[in-house]
Amino acid sequence: MSFYRTWSRPTAQLWEPILPEFIRGVIMEFMGSLLFLFTSVGTVVFSCNTSGSLSAGGQATATCSLDESRVTVIAFSFGIAIFTMIYLVAPFSGGHLNPAVTVGLLVGCRITLLRAVFFIPAQLAGATVGVGLVKAVSKTNYAISGGGANALAGGATLGGAWTMETVLTFGLMIIVMMATDSGRSRVASHVPVLAPLAIGLWVFLSHLVAIPIDGCSINPARTFGAAVVSHNWAQHWLYWVGPLAGAIIAGIFYSIVMEPIAVDIVDPDAYPVKLPHFPGQGTMRERNWQSLKEEIANADNDIEQNGDEPADSATSSPIARKSRRA
Template sequence: MVWEAHLSMMKKTAMNTHVNLRHMLAELVGMALFVFVGTGAAVFFSDPKSTDFTNAAAMISNTRLEPLFNVITTNSSFGVVTALAFGIGIMVAAFSIGHVSGCHLNPAVTISLLLSGNCGIGQAIANIVAQCGGACIGSLLLWGTSDLRSHGLGANSVGDAYSVGNAVLGEIVCTFLLCYVVHMTAVDKNSPPSTNGLAPIAIGFAVFLGHAVLIPLDGCSINPARSFGPALVANRWKDFWVFVVGPIAGAILSVPMFFLISQPWEAKRDAKGRVVEDPQDGTMKIESAI
């Protein structure tokens, strides 16, 4: 059966214990820069505004424009700029090191690729260690760059207006979106070459969309390593489990959905009922593009 062939190939790849140190280094450096840029935008744009903004606020104080000004300079700038920083950051990283390590830069993505048979267990463990180490380096760089250390260096936390359950579900859904897009664009060999080549853009927008939704809720993690770095450096561990359990659950759920949608449900058979493979049909392939 076709599914049996897929499962056999997945198992063979997943059980591979080989570790490529160059891939590991790429993940370390990429994660450090990604966390520095993303959490840096979150920290600096949550800072009180500059003198120019203050003077402008004073000029329109007690006018009908004041509420609009506050929304634009506080809520919109913080949320949109931070979401763009994370989204563009992962897109730039994917174009930069995608051909080296696959640019996972996320333990949840690595776990989903392991489960789909596109990453060996040895490399998966090495990548996750590198990602967590890189996140700590990125947070340390931000700690040295900013005096706003009491703000938590961009550490995730559940908003006061929301429950832990809200945050877990949000992290599951948005991580599912990210891992599903990764598989359908960067992994699925059935996708057109144009789609496969532009996978970093699609993945970047998936990260942007996740942040656009979740920043007000919990700061948006969808990446356990991204949450681990700031939590360790700033010593902010409240509800940290949310940002591990939610993303991993979303990553796991994305894998069966990827197979159900991207792969044929029934095998092609000849007149005698034997399974055959059409050499012109790419649906029999399930190779990693990263």
């Protein structure tokens, strides 16, 4: 047996939504999205260095300037916010905080459909409340800044923005898939430890690149929350289609091309089966490793009974040879 990857989804139980750990995961996705949008969009709103004010009709009489220093501050805010929020939320839900990430993990067979169905509304609700709290703090700054809503910059095209969102979300999703791969974590134990940092750095870089083009989304919940509160739905579909396309492509690409395939890299008995930092995402891996060990055991029994060794089977791996020597 040369490959252990199987395209099978973690088993979903109908009663899963009533389990305490599932409920905690949904609540933490809501809370994490709220805090993420409050701090990141708050930076967009309150970093306006302008003397503008509201007219009698409640309209903004000035707009924010977007210079290099402000782009850097906003990008850093989004990167450090997602880094800290994943650190906070991951032990409870995996720390998605992004509908595109949830869909990508679903396509990559890392989570159940039930988790996706419950997590995405929680993320959207949390993002909306987070942006609403930013507006409640200062309606003047909120109006002058445009509410932190995503919008195409002058000269940017829909095709260019779509490409930007798709490519950047693809990169984000690849990093997330690697960070949550329990098979790879056996080979590189530092992967789960550095996961939030790697994700945060990519989000930081993505915002440096995309803010001057379309404000940078790579997270439909971020755009949705800002759109609901600001009532600005211009090209809203773009910030769903682009990130979702990138996440879906990444989920398929990683599962086919990048997923660890050599079962004899490590002894599965020497490493924990699940990633403790990403609950609910180790079910498929656990089943695959268990099936592998059972197949090796059955092959060893056949050898003992028949006295012959198949040339092309799981018994040719170092794991099987080790078990026979033992």
